[in-house]
Amino acid sequence: MLTRRRLMTAGAGMALAGSGFDPMALAAISDLPPVLPEGVRKNATLEALPGKKPLLKLSYRPPNYETPIEYFRTAITPNDAFFVRYHLSVIPEVDVRTWKIVVGGEGANGQAEFTLHDLKRLPATEVVAVNLCSGNRRGLFQPHVPGVEWGYGAMGCARWKGARLKDLLDKVGLKKEAIEIVFDGADSPIIDKTPDFIKSIPTWKAVEDTTLVAYEMNGAPLPHFNGFPARVVVPGWTGVYWMKHVTSISAVTKPESGFWMNTAYRIPLGRFPVVARFTSQETAGNTPITEMVVNSLITNPTDGANVRMGPVVIGGIAWDGGYGISTVEVSSDGGKTWVAATLGEDLGRFAFRTFSYDFAPKAPGKQTVMARATNKIGQSQTTELIHNPAGYHHNVVHSVTFNVA
């Protein structure tokens, strides 16, 4: 029930009323990466959204909560620990009895509507795929760039089940001139003048067999904060295209030109080793972000951990834009020599791939270990940041320093 008090807290939450406000509940977290902006280290708190475990809260509204590293020790990220990222503050609880997706647009031959029941009657496809925010690790950029100052956890990997987007598009028929497929979701801005969050992908990507309109995540309905009742799943590409609470899918014959395509989510042209291009949106200087760059994360031990003298299992995950991980190497001498880690179960080319390496420290004291992933087309992680204004594609080799005693 919406009480007056809740309304006041929610709407005018900044009134700093103080009553009922428990500063202990907002205690800052001590083990955040030290290179994050000082404001993040003071401001981030572990807090649980409805239906979620406590996650690292970076902002309440729009809600931006990242997954703590401990949940990345397995290839599948639990739904209740999966990160939350929104651009706009009005996020309705969707009623499946009235929710539907309208498929059409001037690049289609017709229009059709799909309820959740209709989606489930189409052939179901499953894909294990990483959903990673374009700005993951933005907070680690030096010099810092403005935005949501994510650490390592604006990502997750799930088994997605849904209808192929292609099958929805086939119901209306695409004109041969249809160059992009445009998505809109149920979320909206507070004020009308704020651009609604609308994204497009090239038609060639939309009709791939693994591009889905997913209604299940790890065998359960999508959590509200991950796009219930259905979201677009674009394996290999960054999360910005994975429209949550999708309500509209339109084929267009001209490039989509809203703020979220023209201005936001762009990377300098030619600076990153990406294969997948979005040519209808390219300018002389920049291009929309597309596929993820190859990357890895050490999840064990954590940075700053104390471990007992003896063998230490170095564990972590690696992923890329859908070519598949071929090797992960570990270095314990600052990158002079590298040794191959053992790869875990292969859940498909779009999934997190776990790795482990048995490290035998020669002596007690501080040890620094690095991990470097390479994918099946020979791309590897960078040792120096490729700086860019919006803070995307951070795939600098990750290292952890721990104390052996």
Added chain:
Amino acid sequence: MRALIIALAAAAIALPAAAQEKPVELKKAPGLDKVEGNCSGCHSLDYIVMNSPFPNAALWDAEVTKMIKAFGAPISEADAKAIAEYLKANYGS
């Protein structure tokens, strides 16, 4: 203003996260009232703390301009100036 109040009420109804929102205490200094009055309607103020203290004066000016030009925030010229000055003095580098 009335439209903003209605929008806020709508947001509170629509957004479960809002019910979890705790007050974000910014530094008490001249201009704070303009920040609270103009910025918090569309986003929580932890956005400011999170993006600090690294921005220089030009970057804070650019952020305020972005909120008005790109995101359509209805902020008067005088308030925009007060907000930018507050951010530079309290959350800048």
